[in-house]
Amino acid sequence: MYRLIQIELFKIFKRPRTYIAFAAITALIGIIQVGLKIDGAEYASFVMADFNSSFSVDGNILNGYFVCYVILQLLLVHVPLLIALIAADMVSGEANMGTLRLLLTKPISRTEFILAKFIAAAIYTLLLLIWMAFLALFVSMWVFGTDDMFIMKSSYAVVIREDDIFWRYTGAFAFAALAMITVASLGFFLSIFAENSIGPIVATMSVIVVCTILSTMNIPLFNTIKPYLFTTHMIGWKEFFDLQVNDANEAIQGSIQNIDKLIRSVAVLSIHVALFLFGSWFIFRKKDILS
Amino acid sequence: MSTVIDVQHLTKQFGSFTAVDDLSFTVQDRDVYGFLGQNGAGKSTSLRMLLTLIQPTAGDIHVFGYSIHTHKKDILRQIGAVIEKPDVYKYLSAYDNLQLFAKLCGINPSHKQLMDQLELVGLAERAKDIVKTYSQGMKQRLGIAIALIHQPQLVILDEPTNGLDPQGIADIRNLILRLSREMGKTVVVSSHLLSEIEQMATQVLIIDRGKKKVEGKSVDLFDPAQTIVKVEVNDYTSAIQKMSESNWATHLTTDGSHSLLFSLHRDQLPQLYKDLAALDISVISFQPRHSLEDYFLKITSGKPHVQAYTN
Numbered sequence: 001m002y003r004l005i006q007i008e009l010f011k012i013f014k015r016p017r018t019y020i021a022f023a024a025i026t027a028l029i030g031i032i033q034v035g036l037k038i039d040g041a042e043y044a045s046f047v048m049a050d051f052n053s054s055f056s057v058d059g060n061i062l063n064g065y066f067v068c069y070v071i072l073q074l075l076l077v078h079v080p081l082l083i084a085l086i087a088a089d090m091v092s093g094e095a096n097m098g099t100l101r102l103l104l105t106k107p108i109s110r111t112e113f114i115l116a117k118f119i120a121a122a123i124y125t126l127l128l129l130i131w132m133a134f135l136a137l138f139v140s141m142w143v144f145g146t147d148d149m150f151i152m153k154s155s156y157a158v159v160i161r162e163d164d165i166f167w168r169y170t171g172a173f174a175f176a177a178l179a180m181i182t183v184a185s186l187g188f189f190l191s192i193f194a195e196n197s198i199g200p201i202v203a204t205m206s207v208i209v210v211c212t213i214l215s216t217m218n219i220p221l222f223n224t225i226k227p228y229l230f231t232t233h234m235i236g237w238k239e240f241f242d243l244q245v246n247d248a249n250e251a252i253q254g255s256i257q258n259i260d261k262l263i264r265s266v267a268v269l270s271i272h273v274a275l276f277l278f279g280s281w282f283i284f285r286k287k288d289i290l291s
Numbered sequence: 292m293s294t295v296i297d298v299q300h301l302t303k304q305f306g307s308f309t310a311v312d313d314l315s316f317t318v319q320d321r322d323v324y325g326f327l328g329q330n331g332a333g334k335s336t337s338l339r340m341l342l343t344l345i346q347p348t349a350g351d352i353h354v355f356g357y358s359i360h361t362h363k364k365d366i367l368r369q370i371g372a373v374i375e376k377p378d379v380y381k382y383l384s385a386y387d388n389l390q391l392f393a394k395l396c397g398i399n400p401s402h403k404q405l406m407d408q409l410e411l412v413g414l415a416e417r418a419k420d421i422v423k424t425y426s427q428g429m430k431q432r433l434g435i436a437i438a439l440i441h442q443p444q445l446v447i448l449d450e451p452t453n454g455l456d457p458q459g460i461a462d463i464r465n466l467i468l469r470l471s472r473e474m475g476k477t478v479v480v481s482s483h484l485l486s487e488i489e490q491m492a493t494q495v496l497i498i499d500r501g502k503k504k505v506e507g508k509s510v511d512l513f514d515p516a517q518t519i520v521k522v523e524v525n526d527y528t529s530a531i532q533k534m535s536e537s538n539w540a541t542h543l544t545t546d547g548s549h550s551l552l553f554s555l556h557r558d559q560l561p562q563l564y565k566d567l568a569a570l571d572i573s574v575i576s577f578q579p580r581h582s583l584e585d586y587f588l589k590i591t592s593g594k595p596h597v598q599a600y601t602n
Contacts, residue, residue, distance in 0.1 A: 003394055003395075003397075004395070006394075007391055007394055007395060010391065011380065011383075011391070014380075014382060014383060014387075015382055016382070097378055097380070097381070098375075098376055098378025099378050099379060099380060101339075101344055101374050101375075101378075102372075102373075102374070102378065102379070102392070102434075102437070103395065104342075104343070104344055105342045105343075105344065105367060105370065105372040105374065106367060106392065106395040106396055107363075107364040107365075107367040107368040107395075107396060107397065108364070108395060109363070109364060286346055288339075288344070288345045288346060289339065289344040289345065290339075290345070
């Protein structure tokens, strides 16, 4: 199994297409960082406009932690496309190239084949998230410095102390990785049915777009299915940046306001991953290879 | 000789279409077993079932005495195969492709072993070039190198000469003969090219519309001494009348092209030539041809896919 995963990773990282995602993330984060570095003060004063009359805010608002939060908010919506480029190509791409039939004439079981490919897609997703974390968090910390983190929510603001932030980002990136693995597993599942890559990639994005719309529309009919849609839970990483308050309305450092919601989101996403993976295996194990 | 492949009552249906219909055959050790049939006859579907790529609707397949259902991995470890086009990873070199598929077979060949394998198929000089730059023939030979890298006992090649130029076809034919005669491997090779099968196979199975038509030794099926002679004459009506009244009447057929066709043994050719002259029949051309194609068309449905062009 380990050998199979190695081979799959070798194939992934030998393909030029793989690096499109890394290049795109590097470019996008770089653009945001340059933009904030040049016009950051103006952006920060715009964000703080409503507060400046009531509060006096000292320190470096536009620090690396804040920049990373902005980047995550902007990018995590688009990363699924980059994930789908590889995950939705994992099986369909082999069918398209004609290598699927050659692979399956080798002494490997279809279960091993599916598992190795899925694990390779998940590792690719993790590496992409790690690269994103490196650029968005560590490079931002280096460029913009560090301080307490100030986040605007819809009806309130959250201030997180500098020494309470890093574990939150670790959790947020781990959660984002799970959300992206869910996208990868959807793309992987759809790739079982096709003999070209375009179909599953487009289908993956279409499913995400439709489910995202259903997740955000506040219509009673859709409200019943919302809790079961993976797109509803994909933004759960933000829970790491919401703190509980005590009776004096003071933020409790080291806390998460709605831990139950976070756990529920992790569970829903994990169940989706398991279902997509099981579905892939179930269909592929008896599938006639006609490509 | 031991039985390498034993297929019994193999059937495959795609919906209401029966691609392979109650097919049974056996392949013995060291045979070059020719799988012959027209396009769409069911050759590739049968071979794919042997390789577990397609699930049979019914029937049993035993390879090396083991059921393909219960000992899939053990059996595939001893099989090397190229199914239809030799598709490999075009963005990798031949060397990387070979190494990758060797690892999939559970072996880790040395640099020398990999280069020796590429040398065997004449690709050593281009080993490090990416496959995208290869010709069809080179890809085909690489496919065979990949099929052989783990030293399998059984080699299955589906239409290995498809899309190759005459030199490429000769290379593949020589390689197959070498595999069988020098390396002692059992080879199953499918083709719709009769001449190819005739030159390579020790045993032949002719399949048509999924059904077995004939199975036997190729020397018995394809008697090279049996010949058909096409004689183009000046005066067709007179010639056919004279020949119908001669001793050649039983050998005579026509194909509607205003030529006389004689089905006969090679030894009878000189006599036919003399008799044509003796009967004062003006011969424009005299073309002996192998009876294999006629035999094959007779055995199979014999219907052309496209109507013959006549002018």
